[in-house]
Amino acid sequence: MNIAVIGTGYVGLVSGVCFSDLGNKVICVDKDQSKIDMLNNMDVPIYEPGLKELIKKNVEKGNLTFTSEISKGVTEADVIIIAVGTPPLPSGEANLSFIEQVAKDIATEMNTYKIVMTKSTVPVGTNEQIQQIISRNTDQPFDVVSVPEFLREGSAVHDTFNPDRIIIGVESKQAEDVIIELHKPLTEKIIVTDIRSAEMIKYASNAFLATKISFINEIANICEKVGADVTKVANGMGLDKRIGSAFLNAGIGYGGSCFPKDTQALIQIAGNEDYEFKLLKSVVQVNNEQRYNIIEKLKQSLGSLSGQTIAIWGLAFKPDTDDVRDAPAKEIIEELNKAGAHIKAYDPIAMENFKSLIEANENIEWCVSAKEATEGSHAVCLLTDWKEFKDLKLLKSVQNGMKQPIFVDGRNVFTKEDIQETGFEYISIGRPSMKGRIPVTVTQ
Ligand code: UGA
Numbered sequence: 001m002n003i004a005v006i007g008t009g010y011v012g013l014v015s016g017v018c019f020s021d022l023g024n025k026v027i028c029v030d031k032d033q034s035k036i037d038m039l040n041n042m043d044v045p046i047y048e049p050g051l052k053e054l055i056k057k058n059v060e061k062g063n064l065t066f067t068s069e070i071s072k073g074v075t076e077a078d079v080i081i082i083a084v085g086t087p088p089l090p091s092g093e094a095n096l097s098f099i100e101q102v103a104k105d106i107a108t109e110m111n112t113y114k115i116v117m118t119k120s121t122v123p124v125g126t127n128e129q130i131q132q133i134i135s136r137n138t139d140q141p142f143d144v145v146s147v148p149e150f151l152r153e154g155s156a157v158h159d160t161f162n163p164d165r166i167i168i169g170v171e172s173k174q175a176e177d178v179i180i181e182l183h184k185p186l187t188e189k190i191i192v193t194d195i196r197s198a199e200m201i202k203y204a205s206n207a208f209l210a211t212k213i214s215f216i217n218e219i220a221n222i223c224e225k226v227g228a229d230v231t232k233v234a235n236g237m238g239l240d241k242r243i244g245s246a247f248l249n250a251g252i253g254y255g256g257s258c259f260p261k262d263t264q265a266l267i268q269i270a271g272n273e274d275y276e277f278k279l280l281k282s283v284v285q286v287n288n289e290q291r292y293n294i295i296e297k298l299k300q301s302l303g304s305l306s307g308q309t310i311a312i313w314g315l316a317f318k319p320d321t322d323d324v325r326d327a328p329a330k331e332i333i334e335e336l337n338k339a340g341a342h343i344k345a346y347d348p349i350a351m352e353n354f355k356s357l358i359e360a361n362e363n364i365e366w367c368v369s370a371k372e373a374t375e376g377s378h379a380v381c382l383l384t385d386w387k388e389f390k391d392l393k394l395l396k397s398v399q400n401g402m403k404q405p406i407f408v409d410g411r412n413v414f415t416k417e418d419i420q421e422t423g424f425e426y427i428s429i430g431r432p433s434m435k436g437r438i439p440v441t442v443t444q
Contacts, residue, residue: 001025001078001079001182001305002024002027002076002077002082003019003025003026003078003081004028004071004074005028005029005073005080006029006080006083006084006105007028007030007085007098008030008036008045008074008083009046009083009213010046010119010151010153010323011082011083011168012048012083013039013045014048014157014160015081015119016083017051017064018161019182021054021057021058022186023063024182025076025222027077028067028070028073029066029068030074031068031070032068032095036068039055040065042059042286042368046206046322047287047322047349048156048157048320049154049322049440054157058265060305070102070105070379071109072115074106075104075111077333078115079115079116079179080114081118081119082102082120083119084099085120086098086122086261088264088328089266091132092267093123093226093272094122094261094265096126096129099118099130100129103130103133106138107133107135110134110138110140111140111409113140113142115140115143115145115178116144116145116266117145118144119149120204121203121262121265122407123199123203124200124203124269127145127169127199128194128319131144143170143174145168145169145170145175145416146169146195146198147166147167147168147169147183147332148167148169148198148199148200148202149303150164150165151259154318154319155205155378156320159182159212160361162422163189164187164189165190165191165386166191167193168180168192169198170195172287181190185335187351200260203265204266207266207283209247209259210254210263210280211279211283212246214282216234216248216250217251219234219250220429221293227392227432228430228432228442230412230431231250231431232375233430234248234250239441240249243280246425249265250412251335251412252290252291252411253286253291254287254317255326256326257323264284266280269319280340284342286383290328291328291331294408295332295336296333298310298408300380301427302379302404304340305339306342307341307342307374308378309341309343309344309377310341310379311345311367311377311380311381312332312343312344312346312383313370313373313384313389314382314386314389315329315350315351315383316347316349316353316354316384316386318387319387321350321351322349324350324354324357327383327384327390329354329383330357333358333364337361337363337364342363344365344368344373344374344375344377345371345373346367346368346373346385348386354415355394367407369399370389370394371394374398374401375401376443377403377404378400378404379402379404380398380402380406382408382410382411383410383411385411385413390414392415392421393442396422398443399440400401400443401443402442402443405424405442406427407424407425408428409428410429412429412430414426416434419434419435419438420434421437422434422436422438423438423439
């Protein structure tokens with residue numbers, strides 16, 4: 001099948017590359033010439049495990065090309081995938097201006113029957129708007145299909161090849177058959193539904209996952225008060241098949257480009273229909289507050305934070321990505337900065353992106369390794385659960401270089417047994433604080 005993908009962000013680029021790997025001829029289009037130049041040089045604008053190798057393989061096979069000219073993509077394609085961004089407006093609503101422009105551009109370039117498949121996350125009713133925009137700008141026949149995307153950053157390639165389900169919102173039998181054929185190699189679990197329900201499935205899924213996270217974070221906060229351990233509670237809950245164990249990891253809350261944006265958008269979608277989504281509003285509020293618990297924990301342990309040096313391990317909103325959009329690390333570092341602390345920050349991949357998020361000052365130091373960040377620090381805070389940080393050897397090796405061996409684990413990555421092998425005072429989320437057994441020599 002000939003496919004054009006418009007937009008080379010996480011969704012567009014990964015989908016395009018994976019469809020090319022399945023043997024389709026894919027042309028990825030982006031108006032940002034610098035991104036296209038990078039891709040043509042086999043340089044990937046985002047960090048995503050496995051993606052670079054897959055791009056190289058399929059470019060060399062002749063299945064994958066990149067262009068900034070939409071006409072090149074549309075003319076040849078049987079299926080045109082819309083995967084441009086829908087960033088939030090100040091109201092929380094999704095900004096649909098990129099979608100609208102792309103729909104116009106596609107219509108202008110159409111030469112025969114086309115299927116336009118929307119993968120961008122769009123509010124209910126948007127695909128009907130896309131249909132209207134295209135109709136106004138072409139006489140060619142076409143169908144619009146909604147196929148929401150469920151991949152996660154950091155495991156995007158794996159998720160695309162191993163989807164839990166494919167949702168196809170479609171009204172035409174001709175388009176349905178083609179889109180089923182396209183997705184068949186990925187899974188048997190293909191659900192065909194109407195377009196509005198498909199659009200809603202995407203928002204409802206993200207809102208539900210966000211709800212699970214805020215729920216377990218509140219349970220964690222209560223566990224701290226009653227002396228229970230949220231990890232054990234989550235394990236016990238998760239074994240109930242009706243609940244499931246995924247997305248029950250307590251921590252500093254969710255970030256990224258999806259949950260924060262999509263929860264706000266769904267609240268607004270409901271609000272536009274005079275419906276107050278009370279539950280989801282609370283989910284957002286809990287999430288916004290959760291990241292600040294780290295500051296309270298540090299204060300309880302260190303007293304005033306003024307003049308104290310705090311090491312930060314992890315800046316990305318989650319591991320295996322360089323994405324720092326809505327990363328809890330931003331507010332945490334800003335708050336520590338306001339309290340007069342000196343910050344020594346390190347992230348294996350997301351450092352450069354993070355630097356552009358935050359105003360530089362003499363109290364924020366960028367380090368080249370996890371170890372360097374801890375040297376001379378009064379405490380270390382783990383904010384992103386990168387594999388590199390879940391290393392007991394690393395933890396043991398840094399304690400003697402610290403002014404105080406305090407470890408605040410914002411992602412609950414270590415166990416009681418791990419900590420006992422160290423000299424750390426260990427503070428985590430929703431679990432009792434612990435002290436390691438090994439004496440340490442504290443740096444003066
Ligand atoms: C999320 C969804 O998981 C994808 O299904 C969806 O396709 C995507 O949004 C999207 O709409 O494009 P993503 O934001 O990439 O994917 O990452 P997640 O793995 O879902 O993590 C989101 C945030 O929740 C991260 O900050 C993570 O640290 C946090 N999280 C996740 C927790 O705090 N606890 C958990 O148990 C799980």
